[in-house]
Amino acid sequence: MSSLNLDDFTDLIERPDGGVRRDxxxxxxxxxxxxxxLGRLDDLGEWLAAAQSAVPVRPVERPRVVLxxxxxxxxxxxxxxxxxxxxxxxxxxxxxxGRPVSVLARRLGVPVRIVDMALDCDPETLPEDVVRHRVRRxxxxxxxxxxxxxxxxxxxxxxxxAVADEEADSGTDLVVLGDVSVGGTTAAGVLVAALCxxxxxxxxxxxxxxxDDLAWMRKCAAIRDxxxxxxxxxxxxxxxxxxxxxxDLAAMTGFLLQSAVRxxxxxxxxxxxxxxxxxxxxxxxxxxxxxxxxxxxxxxxxAKALDRMALEPLLTHGVTVGEGAGGLLAxxxxxxxxxxxxxxxxxxxxxxxxxxxxxxxxxVGPEVSEAAAEQ
Ligand SMILES: O=C(O)c1ccc[n+]([C@@H]2O[C@H](COP(=O)([O-])O)[C@@H](O)[C@H]2O)c1
Ligand SMILES: Cc1cc2nc[nH]c2cc1C
Numbered sequence: 001m002s003s004l005n006l007d008d009f010t011d012l013i014e015r016p017d018g019g020v021r022r023d024x025x026x027x028x029x030x031x032x033x034x035x036x037x038l039g040r041l042d043d044l045g046e047w048l049a050a051a052q053s054a055v056p057v058r059p060v061e062r063p064r065v066v067l068x069x070x071x072x073x074x075x076x077x078x079x080x081x082x083x084x085x086x087x088x089x090x091x092x093x094x095x096x097x098g099r100p101v102s103v104l105a106r107r108l109g110v111p112v113r114i115v116d117m118a119l120d121c122d123p124e125t126l127p128e129d130v131v132r133h134r135v136r137r138x139x140x141x142x143x144x145x146x147x148x149x150x151x152x153x154x155x156x157x158x159x160x161x162a163v164a165d166e167e168a169d170s171g172t173d174l175v176v177l178g179d180v181s182v183g184g185t186t187a188a189g190v191l192v193a194a195l196c197x198x199x200x201x202x203x204x205x206x207x208x209x210x211x212d213d214l215a216w217m218r219k220c221a222a223i224r225d226x227x228x229x230x231x232x233x234x235x236x237x238x239x240x241x242x243x244x245x246x247x248d249l250a251a252m253t254g255f256l257l258q259s260a261v262r263x264x265x266x267x268x269x270x271x272x273x274x275x276x277x278x279x280x281x282x283x284x285x286x287x288x289x290x291x292x293x294x295x296x297x298x299x300x301x302x303a304k305a306l307d308r309m310a311l312e313p314l315l316t317h318g319v320t321v322g323e324g325a326g327g328l329l330a331x332x333x334x335x336x337x338x339x340x341x342x343x344x345x346x347x348x349x350x351x352x353x354x355x356x357x358x359x360x361x362x363x364v365g366p367e368v369s370e371a372a373a374e375q
Contacts, residue, residue, distance in 0.1 A: 004154050006237060009284040013260045016050035016289050024049035027056065030346040040314060044292075044334055045341030051265045051290060052173075056342040060335050063110050063174040064167060065101060065324045066255070067094070068160070069130075070118035070248030072183030073141035074226075079219035081209030082182045085138065088121030090180050090323070095127045100325040101178070108331055112324075114180065115163055117156055118247035133159035139246030142187055143225035146243050153242035153250045160254030168262035175259060176294070176331060178269040178324025179248055185299065185322075188275035189223045190244040192301040194230040195278050196308055203301035205271065207320070237283050245279070252276040257283060260290040267292045267334070268311070269327035270320065271302035278305040294330035295319065 024046040028035045035042060049057040069091050075084035082090075091114055093099045097106065105112045115131040116123070120138035135156050139147040148156065167175055189203040196203075200223035206216060226244045233239035241250040253276045259266050260280075268277055268291050280287050288309040296303060296313040297320050306313060314333060319326035348354075 004157065004238065006283045009257045009261065009287070013257070013284045013286045015286050016047070016263075017053045018050070020053050020055060021046055021050035023055040024057065024341065027346070028341065031344045032347055033344060038337075038340060041333065041337040041340060044314075044337035047292070048265065048334065048338055049341065051263065053263070057338045058173070059338050059342065060174045060331070062172050063176065063331055064172045065105055065110055065112040065176045065178065065328055066163065066167065067101075067112065067114045067178045067180050067324055068117050068248040068251045068255070069114055069180040070116075070184070070246055071120035071138040072147070072181060072187055072246050073138050074143060074186045074222055075183030076141060077143070077218050077222050078215055079186045079211070079222055080182050081207055081211050081215070084182060085120040087180055087182045088119040088126060090182075091116070091119065091130060092125075092127060094180060094323060095129060099323055100319075100321050101323040101328060104325055104328045108328065110176070110328065110331065115159070115251065117159065117251045131163070133163075133251065135159075135247045139187070139248075142190060142229065142244045142246075143222040147187065147246045148242045148250065150239060150242050152247065153238050153245070156247040156250035157238065157241070157254035160251035161258040163251070164255045164258035164262060164264065168259070168264045172264065174265050174267065174331070174334065176267045176269065176324050176327040177252060177255065177273050178322060178327055179252065179272040180323050181246075181248055181272065184246065184248065184272045185301075186219055186222055186226075187244060187246050187249055188272045189219070189301045190226040190230055191240070191249070191275040191279055192271075192305045193223060193227055194234055194240065194244065195282060196304050198304065200224040200227060203304060205299035205301060237279050241279065249276050253279045253283075256280040256291065257287055260284065260287040263290070265290055265292065267294045267327045267330055269294060269324050270297040270322050271299035271305070272322065273327070274302045274305040278308060281309050292330065292334070294327040297326055
């Protein structure tokens with residue numbers, strides 16, 4: 001395997017086409033409703049047109065939810081409301097149809113693909129359709145040890161790249177990216193704090209099922225300890241993911257970068273995808289142009305990361321379950337924006353306007369007065 005050169009992504013990732021974006025804006029100017037009157041949907045439609053390089057924008061017809069799954073050793077500290085090692089159970093529930101993302105995906109008709117990166121369960125117990133890219137059973141306890149070896153981090157990152165290529169090759173036109181993990185938000189907090197240069201307390205949130213004050217303090221201390229381990233490797237994103245990330249986070253970082261290479265727009269879900277996006281931005285500064293922040297989940301680390309990338313979240317609905325559910329809720333708006341941009345009629349051109357009716361004729365108009373004169 002050739003060694004991975006992350007710098008290549010800087011050159012491989014182009015910005016969405018600015019000329020197409022201007023064409024989309026010009027088309028919008030010609031439509032019957034004034035530009036801006038559709039608020040964020042105007043921005044969304046123009047962003048999507050630029051990403052597709054198409055005016056009028058094409059409908060989003062083959063979206064997919066892609067979830068990367070893994071357990072995190074740090075969960076043993078009691079930093080999550082879920083039992084350590086419980087991500088495999090969540091994966092089963094997602095695919096059996098009983099999780100929030102399952103319900104939403106069914107309703108919206110969107111397939112869900114789950115990739116096992118580091119679940120801590122017997123692979124035999126997982127549903128058959130789980131994509132197998134496991135690099136180890138559970139990522140390491142990041143407060144005291146590396147999440148992964150450098151080799152594992154590279155393998156995980158490459159798996160994410162491969163999944164992005166599969167999606168692009170199979171005609172997926174938009175991905176909602178999410179994670180299924182236990183302990184993942186602690187690793188995400190470390191990445192955000194490390195890359196933004198802030199203290200643990202600034203990024204420590206309450207997690208999906210709202211941990212109590214004691215668990216919050218344990219989480220904050222774990223992030224603080226892991227931050228010390230992150231500082232020496234801040235300049236090398238793969239080492240950073242190995243030290244304090246995890247296999248699922250490394251894969252999502254690779255996925256985000258390769259999606260940008262392939263011009264496949266990605267909707268980000270919560271704090272974990274935002275943290276991976278921030279790592280990916282360090283690798284290729286143009287990459288965030290291909291991503292849409294679906295929502296502000298309320299996690300402080302997510303807000304910090306999105307702010308750094310100048311991504312403005314579309315919705316605020318307080319959905320913190322992860323698993324792509326919050327991201328998927330943005331899909332109907334994206335589809336609505338595409339439909340409006342493509343289907344709202346244009347105003348008739350001056351030359352094509354129907355003949356203006358004659359000026360309204362007053363009681364002493366010329367005809368009337370002529371007629372009167374003849375009498
Ligand atoms: O995105 C969020 O704001 C968010 C906040 C808390 C938890 N989650 C999700 O909940 C899962 C477990 O997180 P954790 O770290 O609290 O064990 C994981 O899949 C996260 O994506 C997500
Ligand atoms: C308007 C807009 C601008 C963006 N820049 C990066 N991602 C984006 C997503 C949208 C929707």
